[in-house]
Amino acid sequence: MPVEIERKFLVNKNDLRDIIKRMRLKGTEQLQGYLCINEQRTIRIRVAGEESFVTIKGKVESQSRKEFEYEIPMQDALILLHASCLRPLIRKTRYRIHYDENNFWEVDEFHDENEGLIIAEMELVYPTQFLIKPYWVGEEVTDDERYYNARLVSYPYKSWK
């Protein structure tokens, strides 16, 4: 059974712009929405570039949670996003930067209601795994619920100030 363990960090906008320019990074546009958000489970519909997925996540238990993901037709995903998902939808650009040979930082630059927020995520194999932070990776927000993607629907970043 798949279990997800990840750590999340904030990234400064100027650092990201600089990295994108120097590395000529190309991001992938992502649009995601939720059919269900509560403590017990979330159900997410996500369009990422050419692919679309439905993802079911269980309860958060010490940095990890059960996760099931299935690819679905793009047409289904778009209908679900626009007809059934909770508002607002989350739109972001995702950049991938190698951490080592097999692992990537996933850096999400949020748009619309969450413009200004940039989060870098690293998926771990086990919870206490050692992680070397590069200079552009800032404050850790793994346990801060405000930064959960599902929370950004009901309480978007722009409304925090």
Add this chain to the structure above:
Amino acid sequence: MNIEIERKFLVKNNSWKKDGITGTFYKQGYLSIEKKRTVRVRMGEDHCYLNIKGGSDEKFRLEFEYEIPRKDALVLLNTICIQPIISKTRYLVRHHEFCWEVDEFHEENEGLVLAEAELLYPGQYLQLPDWIGREVTDDFHYYNANLVVDPYQHWKQ
């Protein structure tokens, strides 16, 4: 994507259950029971599905269904779905051109039998078999998702 149009009825007697008829056992659970976004996990004898229904009313809904591995379905049903899980035996009964799905519920919903027919378009003529009772298409008590939060055995007669 499917647009689903169905009518649902109570069953008056057992005359639909001819000798030799065999049913299929299903377990199903819900990840979301909101009307606009109902998400169901169903485990049958051969296949398991994730089913998403969106849209506004019970007669006319968007429906999406995806096959999922049995091992996923088991974990989803046992640890992530809203409890209790619904179990039922489904029988297919042909009457004229319609194939009725007759569901006999078990456990918390033991005693409940529902028959459903799927229409091709709203308002299509449906010849009712004589074992069909009251129509409950719009009665939310009989929505499968409601049978999780308010099982049949708890209803006051």
